[in-house]
Amino acid sequence: MDTEDYLLKLEKNLMIGSGRWVADFTESFREHEIEGVTFGMVVGGNTRGKGFLLSRLVNFFLLPNYLVACFAYPAQEMKKKTLDRLLKAMEKYMEDNNLSWSWLVIPKEGPFSKESKRVVERIAQREMGIALVDLNSQEITTNRSPLGRRLPRYIRCFR
Amino acid sequence: MRRVAPLQLTNLAKSFSLFFFVLTGLWLILNLLLFGGRILVGLAGWFFFLVDLALSAYLGWRFYKSRYHTIFSYDEKGFELQRGKEKLVAEWGHFSTVSLVHLGQGDFAVRLYKGQDDFLDIPASGLKLDPWRFRFEAIGLVTKP
Numbered sequence: 476m477d478t479e480d481y482l483l484k485l486e487k488n489l490m491i492g493s494g495r496w497v498a499d500f501t502e503s504f505r506e507h508e509i510e511g512v513t514f515g516m517v518v519g520g521n522t523r524g525k526g527f528l529l530s531r532l533v534n535f536f537l538l539p540n541y542l543v544a545c546f547a548y549p550a551q552e553m554k555k556k557t558l559d560r561l562l563k564a565m566e567k568y569m570e571d572n573n574l575s576w577s578w579l580v581i582p583k584e585g586p587f588s589k590e591s592k593r594v595v596e597r598i599a600q601r602e603m604g605i606a607l608v609d610l611n612s613q614e615i616t617t618n619r620s621p622l623g624r625r626l627p628r629y630i631r632c633f634r
Numbered sequence: 635m636r637r638v639a640p641l642q643l644t645n646l647a648k649s650f651s652l653f654f655f656v657l658t659g660l661w662l663i664l665n666l667l668l669f670g671g672r673i674l675v676g677l678a679g680w681f682f683f684l685v686d687l688a689l690s691a692y693l694g695w696r697f698y699k700s701r702y703h704t705i706f707s708y709d710e711k712g713f714e715l716q717r718g719k720e721k722l723v724a725e726w727g728h729f730s731t732v733s734l735v736h737l738g739q740g741d742f743a744v745r746l747y748k749g750q751d752d753f754l755d756i757p758a759s760g761l762k763l764d765p766w767r768f769r770f771e772a773i774g775l776v777t778k779p
Contacts, residue, residue, distance in 0.1 A: 490736045491740065500736070501735060502735045502745070503734045503735075504731065504732075504733045505732075506773075507731075
């Protein structure tokens with residue numbers, strides 16, 4: 476699977492697939508530039524789904540209305556410096572748009588270095604879930620925040 | 635210039651049903667007033683039912699055409715979007731950003747941004763265009779030098 480195929484599948488999975496269990500992802504931008512960084516895809520939404528009649532009422536009273544986003548950044552290799560730049564851009568975007576949490580998905584057609592995996596695993600920001608996705612072996616490495624640990628089940632869309 | 639103007643069956647059915655229920659309701663009230671509530675049977679009953687159907691179909695079609703029917707024509711330079719009686723003409727170059735928006739119930743629109751908050755939606759699903767593919771086409775047209 477190439478990166479473009481994966482991004483399309485991820486986008487569909489977030490907007491009309493299993494991603495809807497987490498948030499109502501409503502709008503998707505491609506090749507979106509934020510703070511000088513061009514993300515391959517940015518999908519935004521909120522945690523309060525729309526629903527119909529009764530489910531709309533239940534959503535309104537029971538679910539928090541957090542604004543959230545999923546960023547995707549296809550990369551050849553993920554160095555610490557690049558990752559820091561991405562996280563900084565995301566933090567600024569989150570602050571400007573009042574986002575409560577966000578995901579960062581980094582797909583690559585091949586394995587990531589051990590160093591990259593170690594760097595990602597060490598990131599402890601609670602409001603961010605970060606995943607390195609090896610499209611060839613379908614291996615996913617995430618950071619250890621609760622958001623990161625939940626991430627694989629929503630981004631595992633290889634078929 | 636490419637032109638897309640599919641029949642939107644859901645909206646057509648909605649328009650037809652609206653008039654069918656209103657006319658049937660009116661007919662029941664008239665029936666009560668003129669015939670004391672006796673139900674017309676046989677040929678007369680069928681006649682009024684067929685008139686009701688034909689009238690609902692005609693009015694529903696007119697209503698659909700004036701309110702929902704969407705015609706979208708576009709080429710490399712610009713596009714024309716007509717929904718009901720409202721018509722909009724614009725050039726791709728006037729827009730800066732393109733996004734894909736899920737409007738709910740599987741309906742998608744391709745959103746064209748002029749500035750930060752000024753945007754226009756092209757109802758891709760309503761026009762029976764593949765929204766995922768049309769979005770890339772729109773990005774190509776908007777970013778074309």
